[in-house]
Amino acid sequence: MMQIMKILNKGNAKTKKGEKFGYKTFGIHLAPSTLSGFNACLWASRACIQACLNTAGHGQRESVQIARIEKTKKFFQEETLFMEKLVEEITAAIKSAKKANLTPCFRLNLTSDIPWEAKKINGQTLFELFPQVSFYDYTKSFNRMKNFLSGKMPQNYHLTFSRSESNEALCELVAKLGGNIAVVFRNSLPEKYLGKKVIDGDKNDLRFLDPKNSIVGLIEKGKAKNDESGFVVCTL
Ligand code: SF4
Numbered sequence: 001m002m003q004i005m006k007i008l009n010k011g012n013a014k015t016k017k018g019e020k021f022g023y024k025t026f027g028i029h030l031a032p033s034t035l036s037g038f039n040a041c042l043w044a045s046r047a048c049i050q051a052c053l054n055t056a057g058h059g060q061r062e063s064v065q066i067a068r069i070e071k072t073k074k075f076f077q078e079e080t081l082f083m084e085k086l087v088e089e090i091t092a093a094i095k096s097a098k099k100a101n102l103t104p105c106f107r108l109n110l111t112s113d114i115p116w117e118a119k120k121i122n123g124q125t126l127f128e129l130f131p132q133v134s135f136y137d138y139t140k141s142f143n144r145m146k147n148f149l150s151g152k153m154p155q156n157y158h159l160t161f162s163r164s165e166s167n168e169a170l171c172e173l174v175a176k177l178g179g180n181i182a183v184v185f186r187n188s189l190p191e192k193y194l195g196k197k198v199i200d201g202d203k204n205d206l207r208f209l210d211p212k213n214s215i216v217g218l219i220e221k222g223k224a225k226n227d228e229s230g231f232v233v234c235t236l
Helices: 013-021 046-051 062-077 079-099 142-149 168-176 222-226
Strands: 023-028 103-107 134-139 157-162 181-185 196-200 215-219
Touching: 013 023, 023 079, 046 222, 062 079, 079 103, 142 157, 142 168, 157 168, 168 181, 181 196
Parallel strands: 023 103, 103 134, 134 157, 157 181, 181 215, 196 215
Antiparallel strands: none
């Protein structure tokens, strides 16, 4: 068996908020951007790399950072073994959530932007292997988002587009196509952005429950508080 630490975690402070709503989120923290020597965030912007929540919470510990880098290397170097272990862990996670009377859901890109729809194990994606389970992620890939909006993604995989300082034009396109967009704001949420209603994305992380056509407003956190690039939107 593959010598790696556990792949899935039981969520972070944000995903744990979903328990009040009856959901248990399990996720994967890979080392973002090129921290591992492999690029886990192909569509990252300069400012999002700076502001990435990778170093929030437990991520402040050096041992956690080392573990994430090791896990990411395994993913890129031994993908089949990684996927086999992930399937085992998802199976166990579903059981444990059900035991706690919670509905399991999975966010595979907590700190990455891997196109999981393209990853297969014995010819099947994770979404096909676990068709009754909800998966969700944020992405900065316009193509992934476009595929989601045109019904070309697995039915049980929900995507929210993620705004950065350099993709405003793509956000406008996504908004026109009716997709949800996560936007980081300074200090407070406006009522509307790009002509769409702003909902409070900090209440929980259950993005697949959000109404369509929404802007998912998030208040700046951690290093984003120092951002002056335009990654954080100031509407005052
Ligand atoms: S794309 Fe997301 S996970 Fe990757 S560096 Fe940017 S904020 Fe972090």
